[in-house]
Amino acid sequence: MLLISSVFAESIKYSVPLREFAQKVATDNKVNILIQESVDDEQVTFFIGDKDATVYLPAFKKMLYLKGLDLKKDKSDFYYIEPIPEKKEEPKKEPEPIKDVFHSVTLKNPVFVDVENLLKMHDGVKYTYISSTNSVSFFCKPEYSAELLKSIASLDVPYSQIQFKITVLETSLEDIKDRGANLSAYMQSVQKTDSDGNSVNSSYNYFLNLITMPYSATTNVLDNSKSGFYGVLKYLNQNGFTEIKNSPVVTARNQTEASFSSVINTRYSVGTSSYSNASSTSSTSYTYRDVGLKVIIKPIIIENIVHFDLTLILEDILDNDTLKTSKKELKSNYGLQRGELLVLSGINKETQLDSSYNVPVLSSIWLLGELFKYESKTKTNSIITIAIEVL
Numbered sequence: 001m002l003l004i005s006s007v008f009a010e011s012i013k014y015s016v017p018l019r020e021f022a023q024k025v026a027t028d029n030k031v032n033i034l035i036q037e038s039v040d041d042e043q044v045t046f047f048i049g050d051k052d053a054t055v056y057l058p059a060f061k062k063m064l065y066l067k068g069l070d071l072k073k074d075k076s077d078f079y080y081i082e083p084i085p086e087k088k089e090e091p092k093k094e095p096e097p098i099k100d101v102f103h104s105v106t107l108k109n110p111v112f113v114d115v116e117n118l119l120k121m122h123d124g125v126k127y128t129y130i131s132s133t134n135s136v137s138f139f140c141k142p143e144y145s146a147e148l149l150k151s152i153a154s155l156d157v158p159y160s161q162i163q164f165k166i167t168v169l170e171t172s173l174e175d176i177k178d179r180g181a182n183l184s185a186y187m188q189s190v191q192k193t194d195s196d197g198n199s200v201n202s203s204y205n206y207f208l209n210l211i212t213m214p215y216s217a218t219t220n221v222l223d224n225s226k227s228g229f230y231g232v233l234k235y236l237n238q239n240g241f242t243e244i245k246n247s248p249v250v251t252a253r254n255q256t257e258a259s260f261s262s263v264i265n266t267r268y269s270v271g272t273s274s275y276s277n278a279s280s281t282s283s284t285s286y287t288y289r290d291v292g293l294k295v296i297i298k299p300i301i302i303e304n305i306v307h308f309d310l311t312l313i314l315e316d317i318l319d320n321d322t323l324k325t326s327k328k329e330l331k332s333n334y335g336l337q338r339g340e341l342l343v344l345s346g347i348n349k350e351t352q353l354d355s356s357y358n359v360p361v362l363s364s365i366w367l368l369g370e371l372f373k374y375e376s377k378t379k380t381n382s383i384i385t386i387a388i389e390v391l
Contacts, residue, residue, distance in 0.1 A: 163391040263292030268323035347384040
């Protein structure tokens with residue numbers, strides 16, 4: 001603190017116009033300085049603690065700089081003062097937008113739906129599909145290009161396919177009741193053994209109940225014992241207990257629906273019109289509708305497991321004149337390995353068909369016309385069993 005105080009004690013304070021300070025600098029440093037009128041009014045304050053006058057010139061120059069002025073020297077050692085020109089700010093250039101790049105990829109497989117879902121995930125991607133060449137063209141940002149092309153290549157693979165063997169059985173409840181003794185005799189006469197010589201009659205009983213009395217079954221997924229199921233099925237079919245209605249093999253592509261239907265194209269009346277002129281006439285309008293069984297399967301193949309959505313629709317005719325029907329529908333999903341068998345049973349079917357026949361002209365005779373008419377009513381009760389095997 002003493003040292004600092006001594007320094008300030010020896011310093012000299014000046015508070016003069018800039019013009020006078022310039023005069024002192026010029027005199028002490030023996031230089032010529034030109035001052036514009038605009039700087040005459042500038043007031044400066046400074047302290048001088050150094051007796052050496054040579055420090056005045058750089059101090060003067062620094063002071064001018066702080067005032068926005070510049071001390072310049074020409075070739076003849078003549079000093080002059082001029083304002084420091086203001087720097088013009090260059091306008092900021094907007095960055096040029098990154099241009100999208102164009103790509104066109106020819107697909108080897110019908111996988112555009114998957115590729116489209118991929119492209120929709122990226123904002124700003126514009127694309128179109130060209131069906132004639134099975135190719136997709138798109139614009140995207142450069143940073144997306146490599147990843148998109150790689151992802152499209154990974155999606156462009158053949159779809160997996162799977163085969164389903166669908167067996168549709170119809171077992172008459174009346175036949176089961178009337179011929180139950182025959183079934184018992186069959187089970188007593190059949191002595192089946194496995195590869196180790198052990199009896200497998202219990203499995204035959206299970207398969208028989210699965211088809212004829214499904215409410216007593218505990219499971220409906222079969223694998224290594226499915227040969228026994230087909231053995232019982234063959235016997236029941238040969239002896240008239242069960243009728244194999246259909247047994248198609250359906251090939252389905254991964255994640256694509258495949259369907260099978262077994263229907264009757266039934267005619268039914270939709271209205272009657274009567275006309276009266278010289279004689280009375282009437283006409284009935286008919287239309288047609290498919291009634292029966294429809295199976296829809298959509299598989300999803302993941303490694304060795306085949307998952308599939310199953311839709312089963314069964315319609316029965318209750319009155320074929322006005323086409324009154326009953327409808328049963330099942331929607332579910334399952335997962336099976338190749339070689340496993342799924343059995344769906346216990347689907348009751350009731351059908352009633354009313355038929356009438358008459359001899360034209362003769363059937364219209366009063367009283368005697370009844371001899372030329374015939375009516376029949378057929379009612380059936382049965383159980384529908386559907387077996388689905390993954391081949």
